[in-house]
Amino acid sequence: MTIASIKRGYHVIKTVLHFGLDDLILKNKSPWYFKLIRASFFWLRNRHKDKGPAERLKLAMQELGPVYIKLGQMLSTRRDLLDDEWAYQLAMLQDRVPPFDSALARSAIEAELGASIETYFDHFDDTPLASASISQVHTATLKSNGKEVVLKVLRPNVEGMINADLALMVQAANLLEKLLGEGNRLRPAEVIDDYRTTILGELNLKLEALNAIKLRNNFLDSDALYVPYIYEEHSYQRLMVMERIYGIPVSDTEQLRAQGTNFKLLAERGVELFFTQVFRDNFFHADMHPGNIFISTENPDNPHYIGLDCGIMGTLTEVDKRYLAENFLAFFNRDYHRIAQLYIESGWVSENTDVLAFEQAVKVVCEPMFNKPLDEISFGHVLLELFRTARRFDIVVQPQLVLLEKTLLYIEGLGRQLYPQLDLWQTAKPFLENWMSEQVGPKAMLKKAKTNAPYWADMLPELPELIYDNLKVGRKLLGTQQQMLDKYLRYQQKSHKSNYLLITSAVLLICGTILINQNDTLWPAYISIASGVILWIAGWRSRPKNRKF
Numbered sequence: 309m310t311i312a313s314i315k316r317g318y319h320v321i322k323t324v325l326h327f328g329l330d331d332l333i334l335k336n337k338s339p340w341y342f343k344l345i346r347a348s349f350f351w352l353r354n355r356h357k358d359k360g361p362a363e364r365l366k367l368a369m370q371e372l373g374p375v376y377i378k379l380g381q382m383l384s385t386r387r388d389l390l391d392d393e394w395a396y397q398l399a400m401l402q403d404r405v406p407p408f409d410s411a412l413a414r415s416a417i418e419a420e421l422g423a424s425i426e427t428y429f430d431h432f433d434d435t436p437l438a439s440a441s442i443s444q445v446h447t448a449t450l451k452s453n454g455k456e457v458v459l460k461v462l463r464p465n466v467e468g469m470i471n472a473d474l475a476l477m478v479q480a481a482n483l484l485e486k487l488l489g490e491g492n493r494l495r496p497a498e499v500i501d502d503y504r505t506t507i508l509g510e511l512n513l514k515l516e517a518l519n520a521i522k523l524r525n526n527f528l529d530s531d532a533l534y535v536p537y538i539y540e541e542h543s544y545q546r547l548m549v550m551e552r553i554y555g556i557p558v559s560d561t562e563q564l565r566a567q568g569t570n571f572k573l574l575a576e577r578g579v580e581l582f583f584t585q586v587f588r589d590n591f592f593h594a595d596m597h598p599g600n601i602f603i604s605t606e607n608p609d610n611p612h613y614i615g616l617d618c619g620i621m622g623t624l625t626e627v628d629k630r631y632l633a634e635n636f637l638a639f640f641n642r643d644y645h646r647i648a649q650l651y652i653e654s655g656w657v658s659e660n661t662d663v664l665a666f667e668q669a670v671k672v673v674c675e676p677m678f679n680k681p682l683d684e685i686s687f688g689h690v691l692l693e694l695f696r697t698a699r700r701f702d703i704v705v706q707p708q709l710v711l712l713e714k715t716l717l718y719i720e721g722l723g724r725q726l727y728p729q730l731d732l733w734q735t736a737k738p739f740l741e742n743w744m745s746e747q748v749g750p751k752a753m754l755k756k757a758k759t760n761a762p763y764w765a766d767m768l769p770e771l772p773e774l775i776y777d778n779l780k781v782g783r784k785l786l787g788t789q790q791q792m793l794d795k796y797l798r799y800q801q802k803s804h805k806s807n808y809l810l811i812t813s814a815v816l817l818i819c820g821t822i823l824i825n826q827n828d829t830l831w832p833a834y835i836s837i838a839s840g841v842i843l844w845i846a847g848w849r850s851r852p853k854n855r856k857f
């Protein structure tokens with residue numbers, strides 16, 4: 309442990325106690341040593357007693373800086389874990405960070421390029437275009453083609469700062485997990501683990517560049533989404549160079565209205581984009597906050613989105629995708645029984661789940677939604693409520709599904725903000741039905757046959773040999789099966805015979821015993837008993853010995 313980390317630790321404790329966050333852990337749940345530690349920091353008092361707990365948490369995170377602010381922003385989207393008031397407060401966290409010195413930006417860029425900025429760029433602007441918690445963005449023009457570009461460069465020592473804060477967070481989360489006990493809904497260790505993956509992913513700009521290239525290629529011919537061109541040859545782990553775009557931030561509805569944007573088309577395109585990314589490409593942008601989405605200005609009647617920051621992308625397995633589509637369709641068809649069944653079939657729910665109780669819970673979630681007009685139904689909310697229900701049944705919802713639900717909630721919120729009458733049913737249902745028919749109908753079989761054609765072409769020359777081998781194996785198998793059947797029949801015959809002899813012997817023995825007690829002439833009784841004994845011995849000896857076939 310270094311002096312710096314001790315200092316940072318103290319600062320975190322001080323902030324936590326100044327904002328009274330220790331009160332958030334139920335007093336009766338805290339063990340004696342926790343109370344002792346709290347008491348030993350007697351000079352650090354809650355200075356914000358007038359504020360509610362959710363607001364105090366928000367303010368503390370704001371105070372603790374970028375890593376905590378980003379954690380708060382991520383938490384605000386975990387509505388499956390947090391109640392609405394908490395999510396609302398945390399969503400207000402803004403990571404407005406002062407820019408870092410342009411001399412540092414220059415030297416970081418040059419270290420990555422392995423050359424001076426002037427070797428590749430003209431007009432490098434020392435005043436950053438934007439400055440965020442992890443990176444800073446500068447504009448320039450590319451020498452080779454004269455085009456305007458932006459250079460996104462990581463903050464100096466951002467990795468060290470994040471790792472130090474993460475280490476503290478992991479310890480705090482483990483302690484909290486212990487204090488809150490088993491079965492708590494918050495699962496702090498899981499949340500921090502999720503966050504760690506997310507934030508560490510954002511620290512590699514080369515990866516972000518490759519994601520952006522893939523997303524761009526998926527939408528090259530699209531009217532709905534534009535992703536700026538990435539100069540891969542100038543992109544490294546700490547630097548990324550891309551085409552500069554001009555657009556209106558999606559949150560600036562006033563400016564969008566002023567240019568006469570077709571809001572209905574824009575909202576529908578947002579939903580379409582989501583479903584295309586998830587179901588067609590299986591590669592979706594999962595960090596859809598307003599700072600990352602811009603709207604084109606060239607043709608307001610036919611507007612398209614411009615997507616930035618592909619640091620966090622999501623994918624689903626084929627099975628999850630299929631079940632998800634069916635889930636949505638079942639919901640459209642108001643079939644909650646099918647929804648519960650799908651959860652079980654897909655394996656999202658453990659086999660030990662009380663199916664009936666789960667179905668009942670799904671019904672409670674879905675029925676009120678069914679009573680709403682279609683333009684008020686939210687897929688994201690349905691998924692969210694289903695995940696919350698699933699958690700009550702101790703189902704651990706897989707991270708990729710949480711990512712998807714978050715993105716969907718965001719896309720819907722955005723769509724409704726742009727065009728409040730947005731009808732998700734009309735927009736998404738044809739898309740999903742089409743996709744499903746491509747997955748399971750005759751078209752799907754044809755497609756699969758086409759996909760497998762090269763494999764079959766490879767296999768064809770070997771086919772006669774394979775058929776011969778299989779027939780040989782099959783014949784052998786048939787022979788073995790026949791032998792097993794014969795053995796089984798013999799076993800059954802022996803078993804019947806033995807049972808028959810044992811039952812008859814029992815009858816004779818019982819008769820013999822009765823005769824001894826009731827008659828003066830004893831020989832019939834003796835004959836009956838002797839025959840009984842002989843038959844018992846015969847029956848016992850004829851038992852089938854081996855049950856293996």
Ligand SMILES: Nc1ncnc2c1ncn2[C@@H]1O[C@H](COP(=O)(O)OP(=O)(O)OP(=O)(O)O)[C@@H](O)[C@H]1O
Binds near residue numbers: 403439442550
């Ligand atoms: N290609 C571009 N053209 C024009 N402006 C851009 C471009 N790329 C980024 N910017 C500007 O820089 C800002 C920050 O970029 P970006 O979101 O990629 O950085 P970030 O560090 O990941 O930020 P955050 O942590 O907030 O997501 C954007 O909101 C946008 O204003």
